[in-house]
Amino acid sequence: MSTTLTLLAKHRILTRSHSLLAHRLCPATSSATLHQPVRNNHAAGGQNFRPERTEYANLVSKSLLPGEREEFWMSIANREITWTTPPSTALSISPSGTHNWFPSGTLNMSQNCLDRHLPSRSSQAAIAYHSSVGGNSRSITYEELLNDVSKFAGGLRSLGVEKGDRVLLYMPMVPEAAVAMLACARIGAVHSVVFGGFAAKELAVRITDASPKVIVTADCGLERARCIPYMPAINEAIDLADSPEPSVVVLRRPEGKARGVSYEMKERDRCFYETIENGEVTAPVPLSANDPLYTIYTSGTTGDPKGVLRDNAHAVHLKYSMSSYYSLEEGETFFAASDIGWVVGHSYIVYAPLLHGCTSVLFEGKPVGTPDAAEYWRIIERYKVNAMFTAPTALRAIRRDDPESDHTKDHDISSLRACFVAGERADPDTIRHFEEKLGPSIPVVDHWWQTESGSPMCGVQFSDVGTVGGSCGLPLPGFDIQILNPETKERITAPGVLGSIAIKLPLPPGFMTTLYNNNERYKKSYLETFPGYYDAGDAGMLDKNGYIHIMERTDDAINVAGHRISTGLLEETVLRHPNIPECAVIGVNDSLKGVVPVALFVVSGNCKSTSIADDVINLVREHVGPVASMKTAIEVQALPKTRSGKILRQVIRKVANGEEYKLPGTIEDASVVDGIIEAFGK
Ligand code: COA
Numbered sequence: 309m310s311t312t313l314t315l316l317a318k319h320r321i322l323t324r325s326h327s328l329l330a331h332r333l334c335p336a337t338s339s340a341t342l343h344q345p346v347r348n349n350h351a352a353g354g355q356n357f358r359p360e361r362t363e364y365a366n367l368v369s370k371s372l373l374p375g376e377r378e379e380f381w382m383s384i385a386n387r388e389i390t391w392t393t394p395p396s397t398a399l400s401i402s403p404s405g406t407h408n409w410f411p412s413g414t415l416n417m418s419q420n421c422l423d424r425h426l427p428s429r430s431s432q433a434a435i436a437y438h439s440s441v442g443g444n445s446r447s448i449t450y451e452e453l454l455n456d457v458s459k460f461a462g463g464l465r466s467l468g469v470e471k472g473d474r475v476l477l478y479m480p481m482v483p484e485a486a487v488a489m490l491a492c493a494r495i496g497a498v499h500s501v502v503f504g505g506f507a508a509k510e511l512a513v514r515i516t517d518a519s520p521k522v523i524v525t526a527d528c529g530l531e532r533a534r535c536i537p538y539m540p541a542i543n544e545a546i547d548l549a550d551s552p553e554p555s556v557v558v559l560r561r562p563e564g565k566a567r568g569v570s571y572e573m574k575e576r577d578r579c580f581y582e583t584i585e586n587g588e589v590t591a592p593v594p595l596s597a598n599d600p601l602y603t604i605y606t607s608g609t610t611g612d613p614k615g616v617l618r619d620n621a622h623a624v625h626l627k628y629s630m631s632s633y634y635s636l637e638e639g640e641t642f643f644a645a646s647d648i649g650w651v652v653g654h655s656y657i658v659y660a661p662l663l664h665g666c667t668s669v670l671f672e673g674k675p676v677g678t679p680d681a682a683e684y685w686r687i688i689e690r691y692k693v694n695a696m697f698t699a700p701t702a703l704r705a706i707r708r709d710d711p712e713s714d715h716t717k718d719h720d721i722s723s724l725r726a727c728f729v730a731g732e733r734a735d736p737d738t739i740r741h742f743e744e745k746l747g748p749s750i751p752v753v754d755h756w757w758q759t760e761s762g763s764p765m766c767g768v769q770f771s772d773v774g775t776v777g778g779s780c781g782l783p784l785p786g787f788d789i790q791i792l793n794p795e796t797k798e799r800i801t802a803p804g805v806l807g808s809i810a811i812k813l814p815l816p817p818g819f820m821t822t823l824y825n826n827n828e829r830y831k832k833s834y835l836e837t838f839p840g841y842y843d844a845g846d847a848g849m850l851d852k853n854g855y856i857h858i859m860e861r862t863d864d865a866i867n868v869a870g871h872r873i874s875t876g877l878l879e880e881t882v883l884r885h886p887n888i889p890e891c892a893v894i895g896v897n898d899s900l901k902g903v904v905p906v907a908l909f910v911v912s913g914n915c916k917s918t919s920i921a922d923d924v925i926n927l928v929r930e931h932v933g934p935v936a937s938m939k940t941a942i943e944v945q946a947l948p949k950t951r952s953g954k955i956l957r958q959v960i961r962k963v964a965n966g967e968e969y970k971l972p973g974t975i976e977d978a979s980v981v982d983g984i985i986e987a988f989g990k
């Protein structure tokens with residue numbers, strides 16, 4: 309990786325200072341509060357999201373210094389969580405530096421999300437379900453949700469599910485998905501939610517790895533005007549998977565019936581609501597803080613997905629994050645416009661809002677086209693949303709369809725106090741646009757996240773600096789984030805110098821603890837590159853304010869519309885084509901999705917077919933799923949390679965994106981690059 313870069317200039321880092329943001333913060337009422345919740349205090353101008361340096365420095369050092377950090381997290385654990393057995397020790401660190409938080413504590417996530425709120429919140433909405441595609445909405449109170457969860461937990465038990473067994477979910481955005489997750493948590497079963505945009509073959513890979521006793525699914529998902537039957541994919545995936553046959557619980561959706569979806573139930577299938585009706589009311593099981601809560605698959609460098617495993621100690625960090633990062637009071641309304649198939653959906657549609665006694669908006673639809681670019685603002689008005697969370701891609705889509713943000717003027721969004729973005733690098737122009745259109749009382753806060761972290765790692769902006777476009781600010785408590793030189797492994801402190809993002813061990817509560825079934829891969833992927841650190845797989849740099857800029861992945865993952873996709877997996881899929889001996893898949897900049905994958909492929913000499921590009925696109929759709937958004941495949945005569953046969957993907961990517969590139973001295977045949985330039989019409 310290059311050393312001093314002119315990236316500061318190249319990426320047009322914009323430093324803006326808002327006079328409103330220079331206001332002083334109220335003094336903290338608790339040592340563990342970073343952002344003070346402000347109820348509808350618009351005069352505050354969003355400064356509650358921007359602490360002063362001393363307050364921030366004190367809090368972060370407490371959360372990191374050995375001795376103090378244990379006290380820091382222990383006091384949060386005792387204050388925020390109802391324990392069956394309160395922990396006597398905060399942290400146990402293994403010789404390799406990995407963590408076990410609150411090892412002697414026992415608790416239950418579902419009890420903390422539901423039962424404990426009953427005395428004060430039984431009739432408050434726990435979930436406000438809003439389906440723009442199904443055209444319906446309904447509220448589920450805490451009492452109703454607890455009833456469904458405790459009975460569904462009994463239903464799972466009757467299907468043989470016990471503590472430690474896996475339950476796989478392949479669900480559209482419906483409240484029943486949250487019911488199933490919480491029911492697993494209630495009995496100590498490990499849920500594994502797979503995003504509905506993955507095809508049967510990718511689903512089968514996850515079924516093989518997780519070996520679930522039960523799969524919970526629905527008969528269909530709704531994608532804009534299309535109704536997508538799920539059962540063919542489920543049944544194909546079960547046939548393909550190398551694991552014992554699971555029982556399948558199927559939610560029969562009225563929306564599917566109305567759109568002509570029919571499905572003949574098999575012997576292994578059960579109806580979702582019959583499972584609830586016949587389920588015994590089941591009490592929460594006390595679980596160790598280090599018992600697994602769930603696995604979630606994310607892209608690795610090979611085609612094999614990584615099953616990130618998280619334990620029940622996660623509850624502590626999630627609960628804390630609601631007041632301290634998102635500045636929400638208990639009982640307020642949070643709208644995370646993600647999907648339960650992604651980590652943001654796990655953390656901020658299901659667990660964290662419920663831990664905090666909030667109402668969580670569960671949205672089935674898209675930011676645009678369902679029906680239009682006003683839908684987010686309509687939801688904010690209707691449910692009086694206090695904070696929202698979305699991806700920069702969604703904001704770009706809204707801006708494309710409503711360039712002047714006229715829709716924000718048609719709706720009363722005065723309840724909203726902040727708009728958080730994450731999932732991919734936010735381009736400064738989009739952030740600046742929405743800051744201007746939403747006004748100073750609704751700051752747009754970029755924060756950095758990963759599936760592995762389970763909660764944001766970076767996202768603090770000082771009151772005297774404000775927003776710096778393209779940066780997600782400073783590390784949050786618990787994260788000692790450093791930029792390291794990948795060759796020398798030394799720390800980089802100079803601004804504008806690109807390096808690898810690494811986090812000093814131990815990691816805070818809620819961070820992944822290992823990879824399911826594969827601790828060796830966990831150590832190799834994350835802990836070996838920089839001994840004593842977690843390697844985040846991102847490259848980035850500091851600016852003059854010490855703010856962190858996450859620039860790109862250091863592995864072969866790309867971020868397509870905020871979804872992490874492995875180009876390695878896409879290449880393996882393209883190479884399934886019998887006439888394609890070689891290919892390269894690279895991420896090409898896209899004004900809407902940030903990056904989209906493009907495949908370049910070489911065809912074997914004897915093949916005369918003219919439809920290979922279409923075949924490639926169909927292969928990816930069929931094997932990986934539509935979520936990969938691969939719409940372009942181009943045939944080339946040859947791919948540029950080094951003399952040792954390594955494909956020069958970085959050169960191809962730079963050509964495709966119109967960036968300057970340098971050919972390495974080891975290139976086998978420099979003239980091949982001309983064919984690439986021609987392929988991209990450059
Ligand atoms: N089930 C089945 N198919 C799905 C699916 C699901 N759950 N989710 C997505 N797909 C399909 C889509 O229908 C689309 O198929 P198509 O190629 O046939 O049109 C494809 O996967 C790509 O989907 P998507 O990335 O949603 O693209 P889009 O063109 O339909 O919509 C945006 C564009 C910008 C509106 C959309 O990408 C978006 O909302 N992005 C924000 C994502 C987000 O919030 N991420 C949060 C991560 S924290």
Ligand code: AMP
Nearest residue numbers: 730731732733755756757758759858872
């Ligand atoms: P995922 O695990 O799918 O959530 O993807 C995580 C990856 O998305 C990170 O490793 C980053 O590459 C990218 N990412 C997430 N949030 C941000 C952000 N705020 N700024 C830049 N990149 C981000």
